[in-house]
Each structure stands twice: as structure tokens, then as C-alpha cells.
Amino acid sequence: xxxxxxxxxxxxxxxxxxxxxxxxxxxxxxxxxxxxxxxxxxxxxxxxxxxxxxxxxxxxxxxxxxxxxxxxxxxxxxxxxxxxxxxxxxxxxxxxxxxxxxxxxxxxxxxxxxxxxxxxxxxxxxxxxxxxxxxxxxxxxxxxxxxxxxxxxxxxxxxxxxxxxxxxxxxxxxxxxxxxxxxxxxxxxxxxxxxxxxxxxxxxxxxxxxxxxxxxxxxxxxxxxxxxxxxxxxxxxxxxxxxxxxxxxxxxxxxxxxxxxxxxxxxx
Amino acid sequence: xxxxxxxxxxxxxxxxxxxxxxxxxxxxxxxxxxxxxxxxxxxxxxxxxxxxxxxxxxxxxxxxxxxxxxxxxxxxxxxxxxxxxxxxxxxxxxxxxxxxxxxxxxxxxxxxxxxxxxxxxxxxxxxxxxxxxxxxxxxxxxxxxxxxxxxxxxxxxxxxxxxxxxxxxxxxxxxxxxxxxxxxxxxxxxxxxxxxxxxxxxxxxxxxxxxxxxxxxxxxxxxxxxxxxxxxxxxxxxxxxxxxxxxxxxxxxxxxxxxxxxxxxxx
Numbered sequence: 001x002x003x004x005x006x007x008x009x010x011x012x013x014x015x016x017x018x019x020x021x022x023x024x025x026x027x028x029x030x031x032x033x034x035x036x037x038x039x040x041x042x043x044x045x046x047x048x049x050x051x052x053x054x055x056x057x058x059x060x061x062x063x064x065x066x067x068x069x070x071x072x073x074x075x076x077x078x079x080x081x082x083x084x085x086x087x088x089x090x091x092x093x094x095x096x097x098x099x100x101x102x103x104x105x106x107x108x109x110x111x112x113x114x115x116x117x118x119x120x121x122x123x124x125x126x127x128x129x130x131x132x133x134x135x136x137x138x139x140x141x142x143x144x145x146x147x148x149x150x151x152x153x154x155x156x157x158x159x160x161x162x163x164x165x166x167x168x169x170x171x172x173x174x175x176x177x178x179x180x181x182x183x184x185x186x187x188x189x190x191x192x193x194x195x196x197x198x199x200x201x202x203x204x205x206x207x208x209x210x211x212x213x214x215x216x217x218x219x220x221x222x223x224x225x226x227x228x229x230x231x232x233x234x235x236x237x238x239x240x241x242x243x244x245x246x247x248x249x250x251x252x253x254x255x256x257x258x259x260x261x262x263x264x265x266x267x268x
Numbered sequence: 269x270x271x272x273x274x275x276x277x278x279x280x281x282x283x284x285x286x287x288x289x290x291x292x293x294x295x296x297x298x299x300x301x302x303x304x305x306x307x308x309x310x311x312x313x314x315x316x317x318x319x320x321x322x323x324x325x326x327x328x329x330x331x332x333x334x335x336x337x338x339x340x341x342x343x344x345x346x347x348x349x350x351x352x353x354x355x356x357x358x359x360x361x362x363x364x365x366x367x368x369x370x371x372x373x374x375x376x377x378x379x380x381x382x383x384x385x386x387x388x389x390x391x392x393x394x395x396x397x398x399x400x401x402x403x404x405x406x407x408x409x410x411x412x413x414x415x416x417x418x419x420x421x422x423x424x425x426x427x428x429x430x431x432x433x434x435x436x437x438x439x440x441x442x443x444x445x446x447x448x449x450x451x452x453x454x455x456x457x458x459x460x461x462x463x464x465x466x467x468x469x470x471x472x473x474x475x476x477x478x479x480x481x482x483x484x485x486x487x488x489x490x491x492x493x494x495x496x497x498x499x500x501x502x503x504x505x506x507x508x509x510x511x512x513x514x515x516x517x518x519x520x521x522x523x524x525x526x527x528x529x530x531x532x533x534x535x
Binding site: 011012020021022024066069071072073075087090091103106108110115116119120122123151 | 277364368373374
């Protein structure tokens with residue numbers, strides 16, 4: 001269960017100066033720009049849902065995910081994930097969640113995938129039997145065996161995301177945050193990732209919140225979409241509802257999404 | 269107590285994995301080792317040419333200079349072997365790996381330290397361990413148990429000081445997004461103190477490397493103490509462990525504030 005109330009995030013970004021002694025200058029008198037990345041959003045996600053979090057680049061998706069996972073502290077508002085406040089009950093919260101950023105790996109670059117999984121086992125203190133069972137299951141579902149003993153730097157993007165997904169689930173988290181998990185992955189690999197996420201959700205009841213730009217992800221994977229535009233939530237409901245509101249019964253989802261990205265959507 | 273124990277265990281596990289990663293690049297491993305030894309060789313040649321031309325720098329004989337350089341190398345290598353990653357916070361943030369540290373239920377500091385081991389630094393340790401007794405032999409000095417004990421205290425304190433200075437510079441990243449310029453300034457300073465007695469650069473420099481960036485405590489003050497030089501008062505030289513403790517305290521504070529700052533504004 002995730003509840004978000006009036007969540008806000010203002011960034012104060014240090015402006016890097018120009019010239020030779022910019023760093024020293026910045027130390028003495030830092031200059032900042034302010035930006036409102038998330039502007040008072042509310043939503044509730046029940047256990048076992050798969051929710052798509054949609055919005056243009058810079059709309060506030062990643063910032064929200066980072067706040068939900070506890071990397072960022074909100075400027076205002078409340079977050080509860082499985083009854084815990086992410087940035088306050090840090091350690092306990094981290095044991096309950098799994099996070100995958102599609103753009104960057106959280107695995108160790110130079111060691112074989114299996115070594116990364118083993119060290120995560122130590123970090124999360126996963127029991128031997130549990131670890132073995134998970135490893136078997138994920139190896140099977142994600143077809144990890146061909147590259148389990150290869151260093152992460154040698155993996156293809158599709159393989160890397162699969163390895164990252166397995167790593168994020170080794171400690172049996174209740175909630176999974178996926179930030180653009182299908183980005184740059186080929187069609188076949190995408191299909192497999194979708195099947196896996198659906199399977200994990202169905203078999204283990206893992207709640208999933210994922211951001212994506214992929215229209216097929218929206219149509220096939222998620223049961224509900226939340227649309228964020230310029231830091232505000234402009235839609236929260238089913239794909240069917242999204243269609244009805246923005247394009248009509250047989251409207252093209254791609255076109256609807258493009259409209260929303262460009263101008264916050266045209267309601268019918 | 270329990271936390272220290274599990275922390276050490278975690279550190280061991282991380283280190284084991286890191287080492288295995290390093291050994292994947294075998295050619296690079298040997299190349300780096302050879303190049304560091306060559307660099308050290310060049311440093312010694314430079315040192316001996318200067319000493320040979322001038323016979324001594326002020327009251328510092330060639331043997332004294334070897335001890336000075338050796339002390340620096342040993343202390344510095346404690347940083348470069350075990351804590352090198354602490355000076356790379358900028359890279360970690362830019363590459364996005366820093367977020368990953370915050371997503372695992374283990375202290376980010378531990379993950380950072382366990383993430384790298386610079387075996388090439390062992391070349392420095394080795395050279396330092398050879399240079400110090402060599403310098404003493406050239407001077408015809410012998411150390412008793414008392415001096416050896418002080419030597420150990422100095423080297424360990426120096427190690428802590430080196431780690432803290434590099435760490436603090438690196439932590440500037442949290443506020444300035446870049447720490448490189450600051451690091452460059454520091455490199456220029458320690459390139460002077462590593463080989464030459466601080467006294468030859470005048471009082472202003474001495475204040476700088478004692479009070480502001482206390483690199484003089486890596487080798488100058490310990491050497492003055494151990495070699496019985498008159499460049500600095502005795503009591504000032506014994507402050508080494510105190511300086512180390514104070515710096516460690518400041519580092520812990522700055523790190524905590526830096527993390528909090530990262531939490532509030534991200535990469």
C-alpha cells in the first residue's frame with residue numbers, strides 16, 4: 001500500500017559557475033536556481049496493483065520514484081509505503097522495496113552477475129534456502145543462465161535489465177519501483193520483461209509502480225495509469241478511462257500520449 | 269559492538285568481490301604495478317640528484333630527506349590502498365552509482381570504501397618501508413623501541429589525516445557538483461611537502477600545511493620528532509594523533525551533512 005498526499009519537491013540546483021576558479025567560488029558563495037519538479041500530487045496504490053506512471057521527460061516521474069524509494073526527501077507532503085516513511089525509516093523501508101532504473105545498473109560493473117547477487121544476499125541477509133529458491137525461479141523466468149557468470153559490463157542492455165530485475169527481487173520485496181525498465185530494450189526482450197513482471201505480480205502479489213514511454217507497456221502491462229504533467233497529476237484511472245477522456249473510444253493511444261506530453265492533453 | 273562486527277563482515281565480503289573484479293583485468297593489473305614502481309623510481313632519482321648537488325637542504329641531510337619521503341609514502345598508501353574510493357564521490361554521483369548506494373540497507377560509507385582497493389599503492393608502502401631504514405642507516409642513527417612505537421603512531425595518524433583530507437575535498441562535490449579544482453590545488457601543495465622539509469618554504473606555507481591543510485603531519489612533524497631536528501617544537505610534533513582525531517570528527521560531520529544535502533537535491 002502506497003499513499004502519497006500533497007507531495008512536493010522543489011529543487012535548489014547549484015549553478016556551476018564559469019571560469020578557472022568556479023569550484024572555489026561556488027564553495028564561498030553558492031548560487032542556486034529553483035525548480036518545482038513535483039507540485040502537490042496525491043495518489044493511493046493498493047497492494048497487488050500494477051500502475052503505470054506516465055509523463056514527458058522532466059515531468060516529475062523520476063523525482064517521484066526517488067522520493068518513494070527514499071533517495072530524495074520531499075520538500076512537503078507525506079509518503080507512506082507499506083506503513084513506513086521512506087526517508088525516515090530508511091533501512092526497514094529498503095528491505096521492503098526493490099528498485100530498478102532502466103538507464104543505469106545497480107549491479108557491480110566488473111564482477112559476474114552471480115557475484116552481485118551474492119553480495120546482495122549478504123546485504124539483505126537473505127536466508128540460504130530462500131535465496132536458492134529465488135535464484136532458481138528468476139534464472140528460469142528471465143533466462144539468466146547464459147550470462148550468470150559474465151561480468152555486467154559485457155551484457156547486452158536486455159540482459160542487464162533482466163539481471164537488474166532479478167537483483168531487485170532477491171530479498172522478496174513487497175513493492176517494486178521500475179523507472180523506465182523497457183527503455184532501449186528490443187521488442188522480444190520487452191515482451192519477456194512484461195511477462196516476468198506480470199508473473200511476479202500474480203504469483204507473489206508484488207505491487208508494481210513503473211514509469212514508461214512505451215505504449216505497449218501501457219496497454220498490455222498495467223491495470224491503471226497515473227499521468228503527471230509539469231509536476232501535477234492530470235489523470236488517474238484505467239487505460240479505457242484515459243481513452244474516453246482524451247481521444248474517444250477508438251483513439252490511438254500513441255496520439256493521446258503525444259497530446260498529453262505536448263500540451264497536457266486535450267479533453268474531449 | 270554488533271554493528272561493528274557486521275560492518276566488518278560486510279566490508280570483507282565487498283572487498284572480496286572488488287578484488288575479484290580487479291583480477292579480471294590481468295594486463296591492466298601488471299601494467300599499473302610496473303608504472304607505479306617506475307614513477308617511484310623517478311621520484312627517488314630526482315631526490316638524490318637534488319641532494320647530491322646540494323648535499324643537504326638546510327639542516328636536512330640526504331638520509332633525513334629519505335626518512336621524510338618514506339614517512340609520506342607509507343601514510344599516503346594507507347589512503348590509496350584502502351580508502352581510494354572516498355576521493356571519487358564526484359564520479360560516483362555523475363555515473364549514478366551513488367543512488368544505488370542509497371538503495372541498499374547498508375551504510376553508503378561502507379559500500380564506498382568496500383568498492384575499491386588500489387593494490388598499486390602497495391608499491392608506495394614497500395618503498396616507504398625501504399626508504400626509512402635506509403635514511404636512518406645513512407645518518408648512522410638507530411631507533412629504540414620507543415621511537416619505533418612513535419613511528420607506528422605517526423604512520424597511522426598520518427594515514428587517517430591523508431584519508432580525511434582527500435575525503436573532505438571529495439565531499440565538496442555535494443555542494444559544488446565538482447571537486448576537481450580543489451583537488452588540483454591540494455595536489456600542488458602535497459607535491460612540495462612529500463619530498464621537502466616545510467621550513468624551506470617560509471612561515472606562511474608552514475601555517476597553511478599545519479593549520480589549514482595539515483599535510484605536514486603526514487611526514488614533516490613526525491620526521492622532525494623522530495630525527496631530533498630543531499625545525500619545530502617537540503610538543504607540536506606529538507599532536508599528530510590529535511589532528512587525526514579532529515579531522516576524522518569533522519569528516520564524519522561533513523559526510524552526514526553532505527548525504528543530507530544529496531537527499532534534498534539529488535545528483
